[in-house]
Amino acid sequence: xxxxxNRKPIGLCGSGLVDAVAQMLEAGIIDDSGRLLEADECxxxxxxxxxxxxxxxxxxxxxxxxxSESGHGKAISLKESDIRHLQLAKGSIHAAIRSxxxxxxxxxxxxxxxxxxxxxxxxxGVESAVRIGLIPNIGxxxxxxxxxxxxxxxxxxxLCEKEHSLARQLAASAExxxxxxxxxxxxxxxxxxxxxxx
Numbered sequence: 001x002x003x004x005x006n007r008k009p010i011g012l013c014g015s016g017l018v019d020a021v022a023q024m025l026e027a028g029i030i031d032d033s034g035r036l037l038e039a040d041e042c043x044x045x046x047x048x049x050x051x052x053x054x055x056x057x058x059x060x061x062x063x064x065x066x067x068s069e070s071g072h073g074k075a076i077s078l079k080e081s082d083i084r085h086l087q088l089a090k091g092s093i094h095a096a097i098r099s100x101x102x103x104x105x106x107x108x109x110x111x112x113x114x115x116x117x118x119x120x121x122x123x124x125g126v127e128s129a130v131r132i133g134l135i136p137n138i139g140x141x142x143x144x145x146x147x148x149x150x151x152x153x154x155x156x157x158x159l160c161e162k163e164h165s166l167a168r169q170l171a172a173s174a175e176x177x178x179x180x181x182x183x184x185x186x187x188x189x190x191x192x193x194x195x196x197x198x
Contacts, residue, residue, distance in 0.1 A: 012078070
């Protein structure tokens with residue numbers, strides 16, 4: 001585990017959650033449905049990893065950092081409910097991407113680039129995002145983190161009349177797609193909640 005500031009971990013950030021689940025999928029600790037396996041079901045992992053799989057009061061857990069490894073003396077674990085929440089979020093994002101692309105008359109394979117914005121987009125591991133199915137697999141070389149795109153765009157619009165005019169044109173030509181009532185989105189959401197197979 002690597003921690004911001006090279007300190008002992010005290011919690012799990014969003015990009016860390018994506019990385020942890022991606023690694024657990026690769027190791028076979030989580031199956032494609034999102035179920036966290038029990039220790040005796042995991043035969044292809046080392047004993048030191050297997051012993052981190054426990055049954056807690058709320059069900060299966062994987063201990064990411066033991067009490068002695070953490071910065072607050074309490075174990076940091078990933079619960080099956082955490083994985084389910086991630087599945088809902090990543091399924092929603094991926095389903096929205098597919099619905100928007102389909103609405104434009106294209107397919108995700110037609111995408112030439114995916115730009116990840118914001119704090120999560122700046123720090124997320126692209127390979128992990130693809131592995132869990134957060135974004136379509138169009139090739140990691142076609143995914144770019146662009147940081148605070150909203151802030152940069154606002155500065156451009158405020159400081160340059162040409163960019164301000166372009167922003168107004170884009171806003172006027174944008175089409176609103178209500179995903180909550182889209183049957184295509186609902187179908188995609190159900191499918192995208194599953195993790196991609198290896």
